[in-house]
Amino acid sequence: MIFIRYENFKSYLRFYPVTSVLLLANIAVFILMAFDGGSTNAMTLLKYGAMLNDSHYATEYWRYFTAMFVHIGFDHLLFNMFALFVFAPPLERLLGSWQYALFYLFSGLLGNVISDMMANGPTLSAGASGAIYGIYGAYLFIVLLQRSLLDPQSRQTVYMLLVMGIVYSVMVASVNLWAHLGGLVAGFVLYGFIRKLRL
Structure with a gap:
């Protein structure tokens, strides 16, 4: 089962440096927001890079990137960082740190772009969910x-994650469905592209 983490703190940092940096960056931004208006305050979220698809912010394309490191409330951060901590390491080892870093960032960027394109009216959006x-x-x-490449238990876990993730994305109104679906499709295509380049 590749999704059970056995590493101690030092080993985790050594084996998964990109995932460690991503975890640290997300947590650091959240702490900064907590002391600067709060992570659920709309103006604070916009200040730190959340997306808002209205005319005033329409050309601030850098938000597609920064929004990946901004979270709306502690629960949002906790769920995403747990997923990153547990499920990202095997992919970082498989792709190698640099390809994994590019994969992660492009998946998140494309998920945010699709979310922005599909949004119905002004929508404040942020989070690492697309990536x-x-x-x-x-x-x-x-x-x-x-x-x-995966043992049967790990394959079953992937199927369970996908089913639960899609159901959750559809059922919970506050969840950014299009960022989730956009990231999922982007990850599938990008991984296939990377695999083809390696052949």
Whole structure:
């Protein structure tokens, strides 16, 4: 089962440097926001890079990137960082740190772009979910087309994650469904592209 983390703190940092930096960056931004108006305050969220698809912010494309490191409330941060901590490490080892870093960032960027395009009216949006669903998209590619890379328990976990994630995304009104779906599709395609380049 590749999703059970056995590493101690030092080993985790050494084996998964990009994931460690991403975790630290997200937590650091959240702490800064907590002392600067709060992580649920709309103006604070915008100040730190959340997305808002209205005319005033329409050309601030850098928000597609910064929004990946901004979270709306502690629960939002906790769920995303737990997923990153547990499920990202095997993919970082598989791709290598630099390719994984590019994969993560592009998955998140594309998820945010799709979310922005599909938003119905002014919507404040932030979070690492697009990039995390990109990771799930990579695992979906693996379980469908590279089954030998995962043991049966890990494959079953991927299916369970995807079913639960899609149901949650559809059922909970505050969840950014399009960022999740966009990240999932982006991760599937990007992982396939990286795999093809390696052949």
